[in-house]
Amino acid sequence: MSVFEVLTNDNGSxxxxxxxxxxxxxxxxxxxxxVGTRGSVKGLTPLQLKDTGSSxxxxxxxxxxxxxxxxxxDALGDLHGLMGWDxxxxxxxxxxxxxxxxxxxxxxxDGVEFASHIDGRKIYMxxxxxxxxxxxxxxxxxxxxxxxTPFPAKREQIQVAVDRTIRWAEIxxxxxxxxxxxxxxxxQGGVDPEMRSxxxxxxxxxxxxGYAIGGLSVGEGHENMIRTTQHTAALLPxxxxxxxxxVGMPVDIVAAVxxxxxxxxxxxxxxxxxxAFAFTKNGPIRMRNSxxxxxxxxxxxxxxxxCCRNFGRGTLRHFFNxxxxxxxxxxxxxxxxxxxxxxxxxxxxxxAGTFSYWALESIxxxxxxxxxxxxxxxxx
Amino acid sequence: MSVFEVLTNDNGSxxxxxxxxxxxxxxxxxxxxxVGTRGSVKGLTPLQLKDTGSSxxxxxxxxxxxxxxxxxxDALGDLHGLMGWDxxxxxxxxxxxxxxxxxxxxxxxDGVEFASHIDGRKIYMxxxxxxxxxxxxxxxxxxxxxxxTPFPAKREQIQVAVDRTIRWAEIxxxxxxxxxxxxxxxxQGGVDPEMRSxxxxxxxxxxxxGYAIGGLSVGEGHENMIRTTQHTAALLPxxxxxxxxxVGMPVDIVAAVxxxxxxxxxxxxxxxxxxAFAFTKNGPIRMRNSxxxxxxxxxxxxxxxxCCRNFGRGTLRHFFNxxxxxxxxxxxxxxxxxxxxxxxxxxxxxxAGTFSYWALESIxxxxxxxxxxxxxxxxx
Ligand SMILES: [Zn+2]
Ligand SMILES: [Zn+2]
Numbered sequence: 001m002s003v004f005e006v007l008t009n010d011n012g013s014x015x016x017x018x019x020x021x022x023x024x025x026x027x028x029x030x031x032x033x034x035v036g037t038r039g040s041v042k043g044l045t046p047l048q049l050k051d052t053g054s055s056x057x058x059x060x061x062x063x064x065x066x067x068x069x070x071x072x073x074d075a076l077g078d079l080h081g082l083m084g085w086d087x088x089x090x091x092x093x094x095x096x097x098x099x100x101x102x103x104x105x106x107x108x109x110d111g112v113e114f115a116s117h118i119d120g121r122k123i124y125m126x127x128x129x130x131x132x133x134x135x136x137x138x139x140x141x142x143x144x145x146x147x148x149t150p151f152p153a154k155r156e157q158i159q160v161a162v163d164r165t166i167r168w169a170e171i172x173x174x175x176x177x178x179x180x181x182x183x184x185x186x187x188q189g190g191v192d193p194e195m196r197s198x199x200x201x202x203x204x205x206x207x208x209x210g211y212a213i214g215g216l217s218v219g220e221g222h223e224n225m226i227r228t229t230q231h232t233a234a235l236l237p238x239x240x241x242x243x244x245x246x247v248g249m250p251v252d253i254v255a256a257v258x259x260x261x262x263x264x265x266x267x268x269x270x271x272x273x274x275x276a277f278a279f280t281k282n283g284p285i286r287m288r289n290s291x292x293x294x295x296x297x298x299x300x301x302x303x304x305x306x307c308c309r310n311f312g313r314g315t316l317r318h319f320f321n322x323x324x325x326x327x328x329x330x331x332x333x334x335x336x337x338x339x340x341x342x343x344x345x346x347x348x349x350x351x352a353g354t355f356s357y358w359a360l361e362s363i364x365x366x367x368x369x370x371x372x373x374x375x376x377x378x379x380x
Numbered sequence: 381m382s383v384f385e386v387l388t389n390d391n392g393s394x395x396x397x398x399x400x401x402x403x404x405x406x407x408x409x410x411x412x413x414x415v416g417t418r419g420s421v422k423g424l425t426p427l428q429l430k431d432t433g434s435s436x437x438x439x440x441x442x443x444x445x446x447x448x449x450x451x452x453x454d455a456l457g458d459l460h461g462l463m464g465w466d467x468x469x470x471x472x473x474x475x476x477x478x479x480x481x482x483x484x485x486x487x488x489x490d491g492v493e494f495a496s497h498i499d500g501r502k503i504y505m506x507x508x509x510x511x512x513x514x515x516x517x518x519x520x521x522x523x524x525x526x527x528x529t530p531f532p533a534k535r536e537q538i539q540v541a542v543d544r545t546i547r548w549a550e551i552x553x554x555x556x557x558x559x560x561x562x563x564x565x566x567x568q569g570g571v572d573p574e575m576r577s578x579x580x581x582x583x584x585x586x587x588x589x590g591y592a593i594g595g596l597s598v599g600e601g602h603e604n605m606i607r608t609t610q611h612t613a614a615l616l617p618x619x620x621x622x623x624x625x626x627v628g629m630p631v632d633i634v635a636a637v638x639x640x641x642x643x644x645x646x647x648x649x650x651x652x653x654x655x656a657f658a659f660t661k662n663g664p665i666r667m668r669n670s671x672x673x674x675x676x677x678x679x680x681x682x683x684x685x686x687c688c689r690n691f692g693r694g695t696l697r698h699f700f701n702x703x704x705x706x707x708x709x710x711x712x713x714x715x716x717x718x719x720x721x722x723x724x725x726x727x728x729x730x731x732a733g734t735f736s737y738w739a740l741e742s743i744x745x746x747x748x749x750x751x752x753x754x755x756x757x758x759x760x
Contacts (some may be wrong), residue, residue, distance in 0.1 A: 043705040075674040084690040294455040310464040325423040
């Protein structure tokens, strides 16, 4: 029996309403996964995280491997034990962080040697190690080790990264030793449709239980991102979940669901929450703005989150102003709830057959909002 | 009808089991009040705070007056609205912080001129202003503006401070304009029994609904502190609640309850929580210690707190090690629960008639523990 089931295909788009079975529970898709880089969604207890409507959380292999180390995570009852989270968890492969956070000493066809961003210690990472580490970390969904190209990149460079990504995917599959973890392949290829097609084709032969679209949200812009997502999603098996890594703004998510994507992760709701930017349907609210000083109203009167039910904008501004942890915590809660409510609406609309019209309208409406206002989210 | 009721007087000591009515709820005494200096017990939502068993929380007049300012707190629905806390709140008078945190420009018989610790701005504070500000902040229990002497201090200096404290208490009482707030008098007098007696006698004439013992925990040591508390508590009306300000270690609290004290506040459980020191019956545990790295056991297997039910020591160490907010949050929760369980045991033992023997035994046992180990709490 397949772990993924498509419950409803949308009429007017490639969107699907699905259900993914993991060792620690069922995920209703399309789904948004908050990011708990070092084993914690910053400032939130697992109880608070569950209350946001989150069903699955992401942790970063690179960070957990460096501190406290995969052996210690294993000894602490794997990521579930460490995080105090008994629901599904996904770990990335560490590839993205190796290429973006660390000082690279050598990148070869076999793997990557880099210096830890914490203490400069030399570390070697390859497909086999990334898989073994993720087997130890024990997440329900784990990812193949891949090479992510920057934007822009020359075709030759993309070709090399795609070749390695395919070869490494084979090694990951061979190395993967746990039946209770789903290993997803990652399609690379920059914004080059031919490279994406080549990569997808080869990975599909390896028959992974799910596929990710990687290497986007690296500066290529909304248009390139959506075009590449549409192209790539259409290549992937319709009976497997599709995960768009690191994306993104609410409008990006709506557009990607429209293109057939089922899973998302992004640091925006949490990072922006810590930086006092609150998501609302009418654009971002900067909680530090002095205009909120005496405002007893919530961020969003229609939001059912703990923050909006209990705290006014004036209090939130005060907490950020004096540096109280509760400011970041509360706005993070609100922002994750904002994302989870968006996903709930997407799922309901696909079920009800009202998704595609609403999606196009939402995308247009967002584009019509002042671009400067929208880009504020990304500055944070 | 009196707002305070003594339910049980202990046989072997001056301890009492009481009940204090406030505008926002009833407080079972002896009670411990966590400190929410700037309107938040650092890192905890009001829901998490309530779950620790806390019934009343303290906020600091000095900090709230400087940022965001009493008018803004008032506009935000007073401290209850701002904090999202519908239970009882107590504010100190600001006197202690004025004398300890700010740069004093002038101290006179009328009041104090000081420079804000935030921006250096000159602020004048006196008994009338402290009371008006606390009327605006809207706590259920507010305190008279007092002068706290350092330790050691000469008798002349103590005498001047006691005289001012008495004069200022009269002004506070006259200024106080809200029936729904209880204004407590504060007995000063250093560790000088005669000065304490003089101060208590004069304040009792003013017939406050409750009395605090101030000016302790300023470096006088456990012996002086307990001796002064015993002396002063015995002078205070037995039908009014007695509040020992800023105290203290668990053993100090047990000894002070034995001396007849009903209310306590202290930053130790919260501050030590943020600094990775966990309270246990067997002394402090330093969560950063590498010995905990692979320990899946909780801080205390007998503790019913959210932290102990969901997180092992290894995870807590990891969170502190990498600087995740969840470390401070979880150990703060544990430490407040530790204090609230201590208070619950004290209340139960007074009711059951088993307090005094247990208290003396506890105090002896604590003294028998390595003094260096105990003093670690205070270093943090
Ligand atoms: Zn909200
Ligand atoms: Zn505990």
